Amino acid sequence: MATRMLVALTLIAAALTFTACGEEAASTGTATAPASASPSAVTASPTTREVSPVLPVTVDDRDGNSVTIRDVSRLVILNGDITEVVYALGLGEQVVGVDTSATYPPEARAKQSIGYQARLNAEGVLALTPTLVIGDEGAGPPEVIEQIRSTGVPVLILPDAVTIDDISTKITAVATALGVPGRGAELAAQTRREIDSATDLVRRATSKPTVSFLYLRGSATQMMGGKGTRADSLIEAAGGVDAGVRAGIDDYKPITPEALVTASPDVILVMDAGLESIGGVDGLLAIPGMAETPAGKARRVVHFDDQYLLGFGPRTGQLLIELVRALHPELAQTN
Amino acid sequence: MRLVSRPNGATWGAWAAIRPRVALYPMLGGLLVVALLLNVGMGAVQIAPDQVVAILLDRLGIHAGIDFTVQQENVLWSIRLPRVALAMIVGAGLAMSGAALQGIFRNPLADPGLIGVSSGAAVGAIALIILGTAPLGWASQPLAAFAGALAITLGVYVLSRNGGRTEVVTLVLTGVAMNAIAGSAIGLMNFVATDAQLRNIVFWTMGGLGGATWDVVLPVGLFSCLGMVGLWRHARALNLLVLGEREAYHLGVSTERVRLRVIAFATLVAGCAVAASGIVGFVGLVVPHLLRLIAGPDHRTLLPASALGGATLVLGADLVARTVVMPAELPLGIVTALAGGPYFLWLLRRTRAAQGGWA
Numbered sequence: 001m002a003t004r005m006l007v008a009l010t011l012i013a014a015a016l017t018f019t020a021c022g023e024e025a026a027s028t029g030t031a032t033a034p035a036s037a038s039p040s041a042v043t044a045s046p047t048t049r050e051v052s053p054v055l056p057v058t059v060d061d062r063d064g065n066s067v068t069i070r071d072v073s074r075l076v077i078l079n080g081d082i083t084e085v086v087y088a089l090g091l092g093e094q095v096v097g098v099d100t101s102a103t104y105p106p107e108a109r110a111k112q113s114i115g116y117q118a119r120l121n122a123e124g125v126l127a128l129t130p131t132l133v134i135g136d137e138g139a140g141p142p143e144v145i146e147q148i149r150s151t152g153v154p155v156l157i158l159p160d161a162v163t164i165d166d167i168s169t170k171i172t173a174v175a176t177a178l179g180v181p182g183r184g185a186e187l188a189a190q191t192r193r194e195i196d197s198a199t200d201l202v203r204r205a206t207s208k209p210t211v212s213f214l215y216l217r218g219s220a221t222q223m224m225g226g227k228g229t230r231a232d233s234l235i236e237a238a239g240g241v242d243a244g245v246r247a248g249i250d251d252y253k254p255i256t257p258e259a260l261v262t263a264s265p266d267v268i269l270v271m272d273a274g275l276e277s278i279g280g281v282d283g284l285l286a287i288p289g290m291a292e293t294p295a296g297k298a299r300r301v302v303h304f305d306d307q308y309l310l311g312f313g314p315r316t317g318q319l320l321i322e323l324v325r326a327l328h329p330e331l332a333q334t335n
Numbered sequence: 336m337r338l339v340s341r342p343n344g345a346t347w348g349a350w351a352a353i354r355p356r357v358a359l360y361p362m363l364g365g366l367l368v369v370a371l372l373l374n375v376g377m378g379a380v381q382i383a384p385d386q387v388v389a390i391l392l393d394r395l396g397i398h399a400g401i402d403f404t405v406q407q408e409n410v411l412w413s414i415r416l417p418r419v420a421l422a423m424i425v426g427a428g429l430a431m432s433g434a435a436l437q438g439i440f441r442n443p444l445a446d447p448g449l450i451g452v453s454s455g456a457a458v459g460a461i462a463l464i465i466l467g468t469a470p471l472g473w474a475s476q477p478l479a480a481f482a483g484a485l486a487i488t489l490g491v492y493v494l495s496r497n498g499g500r501t502e503v504v505t506l507v508l509t510g511v512a513m514n515a516i517a518g519s520a521i522g523l524m525n526f527v528a529t530d531a532q533l534r535n536i537v538f539w540t541m542g543g544l545g546g547a548t549w550d551v552v553l554p555v556g557l558f559s560c561l562g563m564v565g566l567w568r569h570a571r572a573l574n575l576l577v578l579g580e581r582e583a584y585h586l587g588v589s590t591e592r593v594r595l596r597v598i599a600f601a602t603l604v605a606g607c608a609v610a611a612s613g614i615v616g617f618v619g620l621v622v623p624h625l626l627r628l629i630a631g632p633d634h635r636t637l638l639p640a641s642a643l644g645g646a647t648l649v650l651g652a653d654l655v656a657r658t659v660v661m662p663a664e665l666p667l668g669i670v671t672a673l674a675g676g677p678y679f680l681w682l683l684r685r686t687r688a689a690q691g692g693w694a
Contacts, residue, residue, distance in 0.1 A: 097662075112662070113662075113663065114662055114663065115660075115662065115663025115664065116663070118534070118537065119545075119663070119664075120545075121379070121545055121657065121662060121663055121664040122410075122414045122545070123378045123379040123380050123410060123414055123415070123657070123662065124379045124661060124662025124663055124664070125662070126379070126380055126406065126409075126410055126414070127378075127379035127380045127661075127662055128662070129406065137531070137534075138534070140534065140535075141539075141545065141546050142535070142546075143545070143546030143547070143548055143551065144545055144546060146548055147413055147414050147546075147547075147548055150409070150413040150548070151406065151409030151410060151413050151414070152405065152409055228530075251529065251530055253526075
C-alpha cells in the first residue's frame with residue numbers, strides 16, 4: 001500500500017507539473033488529488049489510469065522484434081528523452097539507472113549514471129540488474145545494445161521522435177511497454193491538447209518570422225539546423241519559417257556567413273547551454289555574418305533549456321506555447 | 336638507425352644477449368595469463384574466480400557445485416569473454432604488424448598508425464557505413480577495412496621509396512600526407528552522412544572493445560590469425576631484409592615479393608584490429624621496441640613475442656579503460672596513448688643518450 005501511495009503521489013505531482021503551465025489543458029484531475037489512490041478517483045478521468053503497472057505486455061521494438069516485459073521494478077533508461085516520459089508517467093521510483101543526458105526532471109540526476117547514451121557499457125548497465133532496459137535510437141553502440149539483449153534482459157529500443165506528431169506516439173509506446181497504457185493515453189492526450197492550444201495561438205498570429213535554429217558547442221561546433229530536424233518541426237508548428245530550410249540545409253550543417261545571409265533569419269533560436277558556450281548573446285552576434293542578419297541587427301535571440309526545447313516529451317506543448325509567444329510579439333498586444 | 340648489431344656493441348642485440356632468452360616466453364606467457372585472469376574476473380558485475388571456473392565448467396556440462404547466477408553466466412559468456420578475446424586479437428595483431436613493418440621499412444618509427452594503415456582502415460570501414468551495404472555479410476567490415484588500409488599503406492610505401500630504400504624523413508612525411516588525405520576523406524564522408532549513418536560512424540570512430548560479441552570476434556580473429564601466421568612465415572626473410580636489400584637479395588630473398596607480402600599481411604592484421612576496435616594508438620610502436628630491448632632483433636622471436644606482449648598490453652589497457660570510471664568506460668585509445676606516449680619519450684631520450692640518436 002505504501003508503494004501504491006507513493007506511485008499515486010508521484011503521478012499527481014507529475015499531473016500538477018504538467019497542468020500548471022498549459023492554460024487550456026486544465027482539469028486533468030488535480031482536484032481529486034487527495035483521493036486519487038482510491039478507484040473512484042481513477043474512474044473520474046476519461047481513460048482508465050492504472051494504479052500500478054499491468055504486466056506482462058508484449059510490444060514490438062523499432063526493428064520489429066517482439067519484446068515481452070514482465071517486470072518494470074528496475075528500469076535502466078538509455079536516453080534523457082525517454083527518462084522524461086517515464087517520470088511523467090509516474091514511474092520515476094522504479095528507475096535505477098539513467099544516462100548523462102537525463103537532465104529532467106531534476107530528481108533523475110540523482111540516479112546511478114550509466115555514462116553517455118552513445119557510449120554505453122553493457123556491464124555497467126547489467127550491474128544495476130535491470131528488469132527492463134529502455135531507450136531510443138540515440139542509444140548505442142548497437143553492439144552494446146545487442147550484448148545486453150543477449151544476456152536475456154528485455155531491451156526495448158523505440159524510434160526517435162522527429163516530428164511533433166511523433167511525441168504522442170512515443171509517450172504511448174513507452175506507457176504501453178511499462179504496463180500503464182491508461183496513464184499514457186492521458187499524458188499523450190494532455191500533451192496533444194497543449195500542442196493544439198499552441199496551434200490555436202498561431203492562428204491568431206499575424207507575423208511569420210524567419211527563424212534559424214543554431215546548435216552551438218563553443219567555437220568549435222556551430223551548426224545550423226535545417227530540413228528534417230526536431231527544431232525544424234518546432235519552428236513550423238510555432239508559425240515561423242525555418243531559415244535553415246530556406247538556405248537549403250538538410251539536417252545540421254556548419255554555419256557559414258553566406259548561409260546565414262541567405263537564410264536571413266529574423267529570430268535566432270538556441271539552447272541555453274549552447275548560448276552559454278559561446279558567451280551569451282554578444283558571443284552569438286560575433287559569429288561572422290550574424291550581425292548582418294535581421295536577427296543580429298535587432299538582437300532577437302530566443303533561448304530555452306536544452307532538454308525542454310529538443311526533448312520532444314510531454315512538455316513540448318508548453319514549450320510551443322512559449323515559443324509562439326516569443327516569435328509573435330503581436331499576440332501579447334491582442335491578449 | 337639500424338636494427339642490427341653494430342660492431343661497437345652498444346646495441347639492442349648485444350644488450351639482449353646478456354639476458355637469458357629462455358625466460359622470455361614463460362615471462363610473456365605468465366604476464367598474459369595474469370592479465371587474462373584479471374580481465375575475466377573484474378568488472379561492474381562481480382564474478383568471483385571460483386564462479387568463473389564453475390561457469391566455464393558448466394558450459395562443458397560439468398557441475399562444480401559452486402553457485403552462480405544466470406546474470407553472472409550471461410555477463411561472463413556474452414560480454415566479458417568475447418571482449419577479452421578481442422583485446423588479445425587486437426593487441427597481438429597491432430604489435431605484430433608494427434614489428435613486421437618496422438623490419439620491412441628498416442625504420443623504428445613505422446607503426447600501423449603512422450604509415451596510414453589505421454586511417455586507411457577507417458576510410459574503408461566508414462565508406463561501408465555510408466554505402467549502407469554488407470555485400471559479404473560478416474566478412475564485409477574487416478575486408479573493407481583491409482582494402483582501405485592496403486590502399487593507403489601501398490601509397491605510402493610506393494611514394495616514400497626511392498632507389499630501393501625508404502628514408503626516415505620521407506616515410507614520416509609521406510605518412511603524414513597520406514593520413515591527412517585519408518582524414519579529409521573521412522571528414523567528407525561525415526559531411527554527407529545522414530543522421531543515422533553519422534551515429535554509426537561516431538560509434539565506430541570512438542572505438543574501444545565495448546562492442547565485442549562473438550559475431551565480431553570470430554571473423555576478425557580468423558582473418559587476423561591468417562595474417563599473423565603469414566607474417567611469422569616471413570620472419571627469416573625479414574631478418575635478412577634488415578641486413579639491407581642488396582644483401583638479402585644475394586642471400587636468396589626475393590626482396591620485392593617479400594616486401595609486398597609482408598605489407599599485405601601486416602595490413603590485413605592491423606586492418607582487422609582497426610575494423611573491430613577503432614583506432615588504438617601506440618601498441619604497434621611501443622611493444623616491438625620494448626621487446627627488441629629484451630629479446631633482440633631476431634624476427635623469429637620478435638614477431639611471436641610482440642604478439643604476446645601486445646595482447647597483454649591491450650588487455651591491461653582495456654581493464655583500466657573499463658574499470659576506472661565504472662559503470663561508464665573510457666575510450667581505449669586514451670589509455671594506450673597515455674601509457675605509450677611517455678614510454679616512447681623515455682625510450683627516445685635513453686637511446687639518444689646511449690648512442691647519440693636514431694638518425
